[in-house]
Amino acid sequence: MEWNNLKPQVAAILSQNNLDRDAKLKNLCQFLSDSISYYNWVGFYFADHNTKTLHLGPYVGAETDHTIIPFGKGICGQVAESNANFVVPDVAAQSNYIACSFTVKSEIVVPLFVNGKNIGQIDIDSHVIDPFTEADERFLEFVNQEVAKLF
Template sequence: MFDKSSFEEMKKEIESLLEDRKDKFESICRYLYDHVPYYNWVGFYLVDGSKKLKLGPYVGEPTVHTTISFGQGICGQAAQTKHNFVIQDVSKETNYLSCSPDVKSEIVIPMMKNGKVIGELDIDSHYLSPFDEKDEAFLEWICKMVTGNA
C-alpha cells in the first residue's frame, strides 16, 4: 500500500515542477497519476468566466464531462460552495456525474483566487474510501501552489 508520508517528499518535486515548466497543470496531473497508485484520473477544471467549469489538462480515461455547470455533479457542487468534496463511495451520491463505471470515489479541491473559484483539482479513484485528511491537505497545498496562494 502507498505510504502517505511520501506526500511531504513529493511536495519538493512538485515545487520544482512548478518552477521549471510552463505546462504546470499537465505536469502536476502526470506526476500525481504516476506517483499515487489510487489516483486513477487526475485533472483540472478551470472556470471559463461564467458559472461553468471547462475541462483542462488531465491524465486518465477520456471523459464526456468537458463542461460542468456550477452545482452540477460533485465538481459543480465544489465550485458552487467553494468547499472540498471527499466522496468515499460515489454510488451513494445522487448528484454524481459518472465518468467511468470503474470510478468508486472522488476528491475535488477548489482553487481560489481573491475569494473566487478559478478552477479545481479533481481526482477519481477505482478504490472505495482511499482518501483521507492527508490527501486533502496535500491536494489543497497543490491548489494553493498553482494559484500563487501558498
Template structure:
C-alpha cells in the first residue's frame, strides 16, 4: 500500500478521543503492520520515567522479551541517545544489535519528539532485507508527529 494513503487513516485513529492513548497507538501499529507488506513487527517505545531506558508500550508482531532497553543498547537504545533516525538494511552487520527474532533482516527506528525532547520512538522490524527507503523515514516521522499531538 502507498504510504501517503495511510496518513489520513493514522490521523483518524489517533484522533479518536473515546479510546485510551495506548489503544490508539496499538491501532496504529496494527494498521501499519497489516498495510505495509514489509512491516513485520511495529511497536512504540517510550522513555521510562527518569530512567535511562526505554519501555515498550505497545506492539504488534512476534512476541519480544525486550520490553526494557537501556539507552545506548541496540538500535532503539542508540536512537534514544543520538536523537536521529536509524535505518539498518542488514541487522547482521550491526555490532550493537539486539536480536528479537531470527527472522528479522532489517530495522528502522524513528525518534518521537514532544516539545523538542526525544520521548520515545517507533520501531519496525522487517523479515525482508533492506526494504526501507527515505519514503519510510518521512512517513514514520509524520506518524510520530501525529502521535506527539495526543501525548
C-alpha cells in the first residue's frame, strides 16, 4: 500500500470549502473504503464526556445499531478510556467486543485528539482476519491529525 500517495487526497477531501464537516467526513470515509480493499466499514464516533458515551458520526458500510456506545464497552468504548490505538486481529478472540455483523473479522480504532483531548475516534472493520499493520496505525493517525483541523 502506498500510504504517502493517499495523504494528499485525504487533505484535499477535508479542505473542500463548499462542504460542511459531516459531508467532508462522509467523503473521507468513502475514500478510505474505496482506496483500501480491507477497509469494509469506516466511520467516526464522537465523545460526549458528560454522559461518557460515544455517538456515531459519518460512516460508510453496513448499517449499524451501535449508534451510542458507553465508554468502556467494546473496542470503541475502551479506546475512549485508554486514549490509545486498539488493533484487534480477530474479533472472535476479544471478550469485550460488540458484534456488529458476522462478516466483521477484525477492527482498528484510532483516537481523535483536538488540543490534547480525545474527542472521538475513527473505527474501521474488516472482513479479513489480521489485515491491519503498524502502517495502518500511522496512516490513520495522520488522517485524524487532518480531521482534527476541522474542529
